[in-house]
Amino acid sequence: GAEAIHPGYGFLAENAGFADACDAAGLRFIGPAASSIRDMGDKHRARTIALAAGVPVAPGSDKLKGDEIDKIEAAAQQIGFPLLLKAAAGGGGIGLRPVEAPADLLSSVEATSRMAERAFGDGSVYLERLIRVARHIEVQVFGFGDGDAVHLFDRECSLQRRYQKILEEARAPEVNESSRVEMARTAVALASTSKYRGAGTVEFLYDDE
Template identity: 55%
Template sequence: MKKHTTLLVANRGEIACRIMRTARALGLRCVAVHSEADAGARHVRLADEAVAIGPSPAAQSYLDIPKLVEAALRTGATLVHPGYGFLSESAAFAGACSDAGIVFVGPSPHALNLMGDKETARHVARSAGVPVLPGSGKLLASDEDALARHAAAVGFPLLVKASAGGGGIGIRRVESAAELLAAASSTSNLAAKSFGDGAIYLERCIQKARHVEVQVFGFGARGAIAISDRDCSMQRRRQKVLEEAPAPRIPHEVRREMARTATALARACEYEGAGTIEFLFDEADARFYFMEMNTRLQVEHPVTEAIADLDLVRMQLELAMGRLDDVALAEPIALQGHAIEVRVCAEDPARSFRPSPGRIGRLETPAMAGLRVDTGFEPGDTVSPYYDNLVMKLITHGPTRGDALRLMREALRATVVEGISTNLPLLRSLAEDPRYLAGELSTTFLEDNLAELLASAASQDA
């Protein structure tokens, strides 16, 4: 068996820091990569070695596959962890690593291609017995006749989605045929810019849906397991703001069936490592439908780690090194308590969520039992305008949902970030909203009640 000593983390910010924390515990030497803007970033300071990979725009640095592979070869890294975002779901990157004799810490290029194309993923899901929403195949925005024909078959309201990529990028809700062509063109243009593929597809829209996902872990041809579900319904413009595990108010038989079908899908593509099967859950009839598979570690993975008492990054690395004992995970995993995560971002909700890059002055989080803080910043660091504006994640874990919420309210009240604007006031308002506390969840909750939540946040600040 090949001995691995060095890991290159092909990412930045909090996820790079989080990966290094576990890699160090496994005795691995850590190599960071950085753009010009990130030369002094925390993930660079934490690494044993750092490699500059180009100018600040991601396309010229963090998305440059040849530069990343060359950095790994030059530093003697035999493992590459892509984190999330950037190239984490790129079959081309995974293939380039393999061609260079480097182990990509993630699924195979075959699985990445299979699940990366939404039309193919939906076909595989159907074949594995996973419920799928009515929708079209892959379409071109310029094919007006095909768009009209498939829209009529799907019915309004519907969603226009990018066939490639993920993360909610480019999704448009369409209420009538009059809006269809503009939405299709907009989604296609953004998809082409973001993923290099402008193909789109149509999907039926559930009016009051919840976003519930299942964390899976695969062992290739040896099978896969479902660890836990999560609720990620609190979103703004399809970007997650707050997540919790397990998902509240899911009937036991539905929860069990979600886990079963998620496992079946992971096994169908002989998936390797950590992945997430995302579902839309219709509370009106307690039915769920496959959306997509995220073939990587999720931003919200800590809530699953908390209730399952597992380290998903450790599992990823040990699997990649051939050291993971999957037999020990054959039995159902005992879940303990409830966990909640919020994303603290550099933005000003009171000003239409305008980004707020800049130098952080004061940054303080409380030291309290049941709280985990994942961040890529320290006081004096700068939030760059070039990348994602996530400053930190606060994760609380308690015996019950009520306990986890109480801890989160305490943590949010005691967290201080100065020098930039953040969404902390909105998060505090949300964590105290009686409807949310009662378990009222849907993907439109935040936007439907945004004005009221912002008014509450302003009142609290005053």
């Protein structure tokens, strides 16, 4: 019989419950540990781990419930407008919404929270400073689950439609070499700090400044 399961890519590969079920059934889940999936799938938890690893992050909020209006408004004022509203759980650009002004905040929170609840079973939201002009560059990492990790270089992923990548180019062109080295270093630091196992991607927003 089968001894291992490879989940492919997409939501099943990011499902900690499925990884737990494989372990409980005595099957090897070919991918990250369930704890890593939970850590990296929660944006606030991932942010905390990234900061501990020395990875630069954009100013952002705590994880907030969609009905915590006072806390959401206070966080928005602290971060400043325009800002980016995200579902705290999940990924794939689901629930990602720019908010240009305070008057747009509450309706945007309601829409994002509702969408996140449907998609991920968690309506919590997260606020982050909007960086208008930046490239999307990713660094591929591979971790061994024991704190050791390597990087497999970078790629340009800026050509997107509705926050979904259309084309990737490796290596990313026109990147300052010192920045390229630093992105690789911090990507490996994040994978090492989280004791990540398997292949993963660390995403960066990059501008010429």
